[in-house]
Amino acid sequence: MDRRDFIRISAITGATATLDCCGQPERQLIRFIPEEDLVPGVATWKPGVCTLCSAGCGLSVRVMPGEAEVVRKREVGLIQMGLAKKLEGNPAHPVNRGKLCPRGQAGVQSLYHPDRFRTPLKLNGPRGSGNFVQIDWSEALEILTAQLAALRKGDEASSLTFLTRPMRDQRGVLIERFLQAFGAPPAVTFELFDDAVLRRANALSFGHAQLPTFDLGRVNYLLSFGSDFLGTWNSPVAQAIGYGKMRQGRPGRRGKFVQVESRMSLTGASADEWIPCRIGHEGALALGFAHELITRFPAAKTLAAGRLIAGWSEGLPDYQPANVEKLTSVPSSTITRLAGEIADNPPALALVSGAPLAGTNALYNALSVNALNALMSLLKPAGEPGVLEFTPNAPLAAEFLPKSGAAGCLAALEALVQEILLDQPRAPKVVLLYGANPVFSTPAKSQVRAALEKVHFVASFDSFLDETSLLADLILPDHSPLESWVEGIPESGASVETVSLAPPAVHPLHDTRAMPDVLLDVAHRLGGELATALPWKTFDEMLKSAYTPLLKTSGSIAANSEDDFWEKMQAQGGWWSQADPDPPPRRGAPRGRAKGVAPEARPAFHAPLSLAIPEFDGSESEFP
Known part of the structure; x- marks a missing residue:
């Protein structure tokens, strides 16, 4: 076939296909009557709640008039309607304070995804x-x-x-x-x-069966055991905000960040010092640091969180740096040096999540890091708020409280x-x-x-x-979250009692x-x-019954009636127990603010744990 015949056949085939489509009425789109009043070219910003992870960040949804393909009564057609064009962070929301991660920015695509179910x-x-x-x-x-x-x-x-x-x-x-x-x-x-091990450990060590909230902005020394807190773990936007403040938000002071893990992560790439550690032995390394600190501060032997670790009250004699080096492959000189840096740079904080909590020693690793945190909290000046805390639950009626530790x-x-x-x-x-x-x-x-x-x-x-x-x-x-009533009570990431709430930002596109x-x-x-x-x-109606009683509790909304409160809560994107969710730190914690973990807190009873040799499901020869 020469070039001229190819062009002629292509033109005939294309014209035939076009005429065939024009002659089939079932392929014609219906144009529906608009279901809302629209002002062409004028954008409005509506509140929203991100549902793409468990953090529950507040959104500002940019809505503009446009034309969309929709389904109404099982018929496909076109309609002029308000369409979500852009997602940004809600500046007033206590969790993300106007910031939003890339995943949250891309959340608008779930509304227009071509693979959505359109009908039952x-x-x-x-x-x-x-x-x-x-x-x-x-x-x-x-x-x-x-x-x-x-x-x-x-x-x-x-x-x-x-x-x-x-x-x-x-x-x-x-x-x-x-x-x-x-x-x-x-x-x-x-x-x-699911972070079930960490919740269990926090319940044992601190009496809170939930993921913690970190005041990273005041931390001078950050030690992370496998935690990808700048990636996807826990409340990444809130943690990224605090990390930025720790590194660059305090003129003349820059906190140090040390990452301990068995493979390089996104978070580890941002660390000042990256320490490779034998997987499953991270808790032993944490106790190696604790041993050195207890040598300097013998009073820490009586810490309640330490009673969950075998040998704590004796000063952890089995976790001398030389012994820990054999277990973890971390040089004893490094252990001694880092312990000294921790002692000299309070407040210090340790995080643990991910791989250390997914093996034989999962609970041991979590309890060891918790005990280290309790010890490090003794090093900060007396009366200064802690940097490890737990977001308080909103004061809702018992019948509307989500299941604890769900x-x-x-x-x-x-x-x-x-x-x-x-x-x-x-x-x-x-x-x-x-x-x-x-x-x-x-x-x-x-x-x-x-x-x-x-x-x-x-x-x-x-x-x-x-x-x-x-x-x-x-x-x-x-419905898509942008088409629904969306709300939630953040488990972590906020220092105040928080309820997120948003009405539908747009009308439903399909018959959902x-x-x-x-x-x-x-x-x-x-x-x-x-x-x-x-x-x-x-x-x-259920949401109004659950949340309007918050009118009687002082917080971010001042209203004259339940209806007034309900309207203002929708406009704000939720309710929180303080108008300014991020005030300067002060001594003591007023009602509605998270309280730092007290080092003398009495833990739940559990037999003291020791390091166990990690076990693999199968032959060790199958693992690197």
């Missing part, structure tokens, strides 16, 4: 085939209600299971109330990197899988999925997929087709519904105790 779907083929057909919401709700009603009628209410991601918000509260009123067990929450638990998921595979009497017959993808994030030997394939009925509230929702019989797609509104609808369809336990018609 029903399986039309073998489970796992991905062969779904579109249905309307009335049919979808009837299917779900019928499955739940059958359980209640057959006295099998306990056979309902809700598998979710960890949630510290009213969505989680609503799910628990629904399950309790239905007669089902509590929800099973799952997250692969975090993903692999053990709970494994127990659920075994119940199903072994056909135990209370094995789930109906499973509801929301925000968790254990089929993807667990190893094949966990048999999560096999267990879900065996369940009688599976329904998913997810917005995208993933490995777990692929096994659903019914999909009831949730918020998961809480679907649960409320189903509860009223089922009636009885469910309808009584969940009296609200919509999720925002």
Whole structure:
């Protein structure tokens, strides 16, 4: 074929395809009537809450009029509407104070993602085939209600299971109330990197089963054991703000940062000194530092957090630098030098997360670093606030408080899988999925997929087709966070009591519904105790009931009535116990502010731990 024939054939083929599309009316887009008043070219900023990690940063959403492809009553068409164009940090929010990470900046893409579910779907083929057909919401709700009603009628209410991601918000509260009123067990929450060991260690050492908050801006010496706190761990934006202040925000003073880990991380690349340590032995290195400090400050032998470590009251004789060098491969001279730097540069702080908490010595490593932190807190001037603290819970009514320490638990998921595979009497017959993808994030030997394939009925509230929702019989797609009421109570990252709240920033693009509104609808369809336990018609009514009592507590909002408070809370993006969430440090902590960890705090009882030789799942020859 010569060049001239190729051009002629290409032109004919293109023209034929174009005329073919023009002649098919089913490909023509409908133009819908706008559902809101719009001012062309004028942008508005609306509050939001980032849901892409557990930190719960506050957002400012830039909304401008534009044209979008939407779904209305299962019809695809075009509409003029307010569209989210840009996400920035909310300057008033105590967690991120106007800053936002790259992941949060990209969150707007979840609204326009082409792979979002646009309508409810029903399986039309073998489970796992991905062969779904579109249905309307009335049919979808009837299917779900019928499955739940059958359980209640057959006295099998306990056979309902809700598998979710960890949630510290009213969505989680609503799910628990629904399950309790239905007669089902509590929800099973799952997250692969759940920090369960660190929460357990903090409960034992300090009496707080939660992730800590760090006042990095006042730290002079920072020691991190495997913690990627500048990457994705805990509350990365809040930690990056404090780290920046520690390094460059105090004229004439620059804190030193030492990273201890077995491989270089993003955070480790920013350290002044990077110390390679044998994996699984990080706690021994922390106790090596503690041994040297106790030699200088013998009074530390009586620290309560140290009682959880074998040999602490004797001064840790087994952790002399020479012994620790044999265990960790860190030179004894380095241990002695760094311990001296810690003693000479208070306040000092140690962090631990990631690989050190994922092996045989996980709890030992966490308790060792906690004990080191308690020791280092003795070195700061008397009366000066601590740099390790815990974000206080908002003063909500008990019925609206999220479950304490709500975090993903692999053990709970494994127990659920075994119940199903072994056909135990209370094995789930109906499973509801929301925000968790254990089929993807667990190893094949966990048999999560096999267990879900065996369940009688599976329904998913997810917005995208993933490995777990692929096994659903019914999909009831949730709104995007920018289309929903979003709120939360941050576990860490804020020094004051904080509640994040934001109404929908934009109208829904597709024929989706918020998961809480679907649960409320189903509860009223089922009636009885469910309808009584969940009296609200919509999720925002529940949120108003939960949060308007904060009017009686002094904080960032001054209002004359509950309605006035509710409007101002939406406009501000939440409520916090101080108008200025980041005031200068002062002696003592007023109500509503996080309190530093007291070194004399009495820990929960636990037998003192010692270093164990790390064990591998399999032959050691398989590991480098």
